[in-house]
Amino acid sequence: MKYFEKDLTSLHDDLVAKRISVTDLVKATFDNIAATDPELNAFLTLNQDAALKKAAEMDEKGVDADNVLAGIPLAIKDNIVTNGLTTTAASKMLENFVPVYDATVVKQLNKQGVINVGKTNMDEFAMGGSTENSAFKTTKNAWDYTRVPGGSSGGSAAAVASGEVIAALGSDTGGSIRQPSSFNGIVGMKPTYGRISRWGLIAFASSLDEIGPMTRTVKDNAILLSAVAGHDDHDMTTSTKEVPDFAAELNDQTSVKGMKIGLPKEYLGEGVDQEVKDAILAAADKYRELGATVDEVSLPHNKYGVAAYYIIASSEASSNLQRFDGIRYGHRSKDVKNLEDVYVNSRTEGFGDEVKRRIMLGTFSLSAGFYDAYFKKAAQVRTLIINDFQAVLKDHDFIMGPVAPTPAFKIGDEISDPMTMYMNDVLTIPVNLAGLPGMSIPAGFAKGMPVGMQLIGRPFDESTLYKAGYVFEQATDFHKQTPKQGGNN
Template identity: 85%
Template sequence: MNYFDKDLTSLHDDLVNQKISATDLTKATFDNIDTTDADVAAFLNLNKDAALKKAAELDAQGIDADNLLSGIPVAIKDNIVTKGLKTTAASKMLENFKPIYDATVTKKVNESGMINVGKTNMDEFAMGGSTENSAFKTTKNAWDYTRVPGGSSGGSAAAVASGQVVAALGSDTGGSIRQPASFNGVVGMKPTYGRVSRWGLIAFGSSLDEIGPITRTVKDNALILSAIAGHDERDLTTSTKDVPDFAADLNADTNVKGMKIGLPKEFLGEGVDQDVKDAILAAADKYRELGATVDEVSLPHNKYGVAAYYIISSSEASSNLQRFDGIRYGYRADDTKSLEDVYVKSRSEGFGDEVKRRIMLGTFSLSAGFYDAYFKKAAQVRTLIINDFQNVLKDHDFIMGPVAPTPAYKIGEDVDDPMTMYMNDILTIPVNLAGLPGMSIPAGFSNGLPVGMQLIGRPFDETTLYKAAYTFEQATDFHKQTPNAGGKN
């Protein structure tokens, strides 16, 4: 199955018209994975037996002609729990953890008729921007195997970009869907905070985490978000707002005429590669050509986002990860002589360096002598960032800009420099702090490597982002470009 030539609509038509069966499609997906994953290393665990069993059941009952997702294979990031299928969060701490329940999004995927083919690699506990922090393997960029795929949802993005699957789920705490989508030249959506249930997502930063889809096309992305979004009584942070059919208005009549777009001057400042700036400015010109207005705007507190984010997210991680103590479940160290030994050795051996770094930073920020100076101050900065976005989005339909300051960098290039790694998220982090929807779509190339454009919308206005992204996609051919294996682009 060549997923570079297919989208969800065409696959659905083939299934309904019996040009292909769900079983054939699922087998072909595993063939794709067998062919490419030795090089790409996108998957941690495959779900072959259960996936083929479900496909056979769907074939027996007949594909639902009214359900575009019925029989479609999908990959799921390995921090989203899956009943009976190992969920490790790419950590030694959970190396052998088999959940006894499904996350809400996993349940919705199953109910929609989609077929879970396996779990994708990631940075351990979603802490990182390159998928080099996985305890098990380093995923490669689909366009160049010497480069990172981004993170933490690098496995999901690389699986879609390399043609292994047509769609995958990721999670985004500070850019972890959008940045790997940008680095791999695919579409990634971080929905509004509260749009999708986090129940069953292994928590990193509870006020920042959000699950979203990664796909090759904008319409495919919209279809999957509609399927996984909605209120969940087990997650009290989910919104009770109705979930629209995000794909309903994506057709030949979709346009951006009359839309007002903000382009923050801070997004094109120092540290952003010239090729990235050129791609975004060219995209702004394209939007003007399509009938929109693009204004320069300002997000003055954006520059403080990284500092505020790493205090808030690390503080929340310190709290969320205290449950992994070697007692209840997860990794437990051998050769321990006391209860304190169990705690210290299990956590020392079970967590990787980046996770330990963030736990220590968060614990320090929450400590009695430093709470006011660090955590409280970061929360106040967060409010200033929210206010900046509100001021711009009062007068603009959405904000556009780069996803990352550079295209994908070399594996090993920045992994030993935490500050450089953290600054790579400077353009995506503020969106999580403000709880807004943000997405990445292909918008150009730099020396054969994809450059992503970020669209940021008002709360719960993913519909406008999809319309703007779809209009740009239909007017350009960046999404039609495909990687040549091994980096011969």
């Protein structure tokens, strides 16, 4: 199965017309993975037996003609729990954890007849921007195996970009869907906070985490978001707003004529690679050509986003990860003499360096003598960032800019320098702090590697981002360019 030549709609048509069976499609997907993954390392766990069993059952009863996702193989990031299938969050702490329930998004996909082919690699507990923080393996960039795929959803991005699967789910706390999507030349959507249930997502930072779809095209992304979004009684942060059929609005009549787009001067400033800037400025010209207005705007407090984020996210991580204590579930050290040893040794052995670093930073920020100076101040800065976005989006339909300051960097180049690694998220983090929808779409190349353009919208206005992304995609051919197998581009 060459997924580069297919989208969800054409695959669905093939299944309904019986040009291909669900079993054939699932087998072909595992063949793709077998051919590519020994080098790419996108998957941690495969779900082959259960997937083939479900495929055979679907073939027997026939594929639902009204359901585009029925029988479609899909990959799921390994911090989204799956009943009966190992879910590790790429950590030794959860190396043998087999959940007894499905996350809400997995339940919704199961209802649609989607087939889970396996769990993808990631940075441990979603903490990192390169998938080098996984306890088990380092995933490679689909375009160049010497480069990182981005993170923390690097496995999902590489699996889609390499053609192993047609779509995947990721999670985004500070750019973890958009940045790997940019690095691998695919479409990734971080929806509005509250659009999708987080129930069953292993928590990193609860006020920032969001699940989202990763696909090759904008329309496929829109189809998948409609399938997994919606209110959930298990998650009181989910919105009761109705979920539109996002894909229904994408057709030949879709237009950006009359739209006002903001291009923040801060997003093209110091530290942004010149070739990345050129790609974004060319995209702005393309939008003008398509009938939109592009203005320079300012988001003055965005520069404080990284500092505020690492205090807030680490504080929430410190709180969320205290459940991993070596007692109830997860890794338990054998080298113990008393209760204190159980806690200390289990966490020392179970958590990696980056996770420990963030737990310590968060615990310090929340401690009695420093709470006002750090956590409270970061929360106030967060409000200023929200106000900046509101001021611009009051007069503009959406904001555009680069996803990351540079294309994908070499494996090993930045892993030993946490500050440089943290600054890679300078353009994506503010969107999470403000709870806004943000999408990455392919917009060019820099140094031979894909460059993603970020579209940022008003709360719960993913529709406008999909329309703008779709129109740009139809007017360009970046999404049609694919990596060679083996990553030798």
